[in-house]
Amino acid sequence: MNQIYGKLIKCLESIRQKTDFQPETALILGSGLGDYADDIQIEATVEYSEIDGFPVSTVPGHKGRFVFGYVDKTPVVIMQGRVHYYEGYSMSDVVLPTRLMGMLGAKKLILTNAAGGINFKFQPGDFMMITDHITTAIPSPLLGANLDELGPRFPDMSQVYSARMQDIIRKNAAEMGITLREGVYVQLTGPAYETPAEIRMCRSWGADAVGMSTACEAMAARHMGLEICGISCITNLAAGMSKKELNHQEVQETADRVAKQFKELISRIIVTV
Numbered sequence: 001m002n003q004i005y006g007k008l009i010k011c012l013e014s015i016r017q018k019t020d021f022q023p024e025t026a027l028i029l030g031s032g033l034g035d036y037a038d039d040i041q042i043e044a045t046v047e048y049s050e051i052d053g054f055p056v057s058t059v060p061g062h063k064g065r066f067v068f069g070y071v072d073k074t075p076v077v078i079m080q081g082r083v084h085y086y087e088g089y090s091m092s093d094v095v096l097p098t099r100l101m102g103m104l105g106a107k108k109l110i111l112t113n114a115a116g117g118i119n120f121k122f123q124p125g126d127f128m129m130i131t132d133h134i135t136t137a138i139p140s141p142l143l144g145a146n147l148d149e150l151g152p153r154f155p156d157m158s159q160v161y162s163a164r165m166q167d168i169i170r171k172n173a174a175e176m177g178i179t180l181r182e183g184v185y186v187q188l189t190g191p192a193y194e195t196p197a198e199i200r201m202c203r204s205w206g207a208d209a210v211g212m213s214t215a216c217e218a219m220a221a222r223h224m225g226l227e228i229c230g231i232s233c234i235t236n237l238a239a240g241m242s243k244k245e246l247n248h249q250e251v252q253e254t255a256d257r258v259a260k261q262f263k264e265l266i267s268r269i270i271v272t273v
Ligand code: HPA
Pocket: 114, 115, 116, 117, 193, 194, 210, 211, 212, 235, 236, 237, 238, 239, 246, 251
């Protein structure tokens, strides 16, 4: 068996020994949203460290576990803490948890993150619905022998983010009175924030927001045929766009400031998609 697929099966079996919960929707929580999982009707939790061979996050403040439960009547699996490429894992390890959620039965995936705003119209605290992404600057999570069990060798990426889900997000944001931004997310490796020149390059590529996660997960999930949507919390203006230096604390503070609204939007999306 392919080594990467073998690892996935081992992790899946390890989780299945702990819970037989059948999720419909998967959710990945970004900075500031971590405690969302504590508020749902929890049926089971599985710590990443309990799963054989699972990549464990090293970022301070990032919890590492799957939470299974219900948001209203919708069965969900939530990644409370994600794995980032900048931590030193291979891309196949970075997307392993995403793939696992698909293998656990989730058909839909909601991605969230903190991102730097590249679009001049964006302000810290804005929400940007991801309409498309750019992964050109990171290794593809699909490199290597294709996992035929999961999807095709040359998967289509012409609509990674579901038009149907985007309509639902627009409607819910409008009902909440949120000015929803829309745009293209570019993923870079991090962990350093970008230089102003890199941000100008990203803008010329067509990116509206920049971050260090999400697009690789979206690609792996799309390969498996999941229906995907994503929302970025714009936590700061990207490098060179303000006089301020960038730091993780500012990212965290902005994410915390709008967390309540972000969580309500996510709950609404889960129950309506
Ligand atoms: N750059 C990259 N990742 C980020 C940023 C940023 O400005 N803000 C939050 N995550």
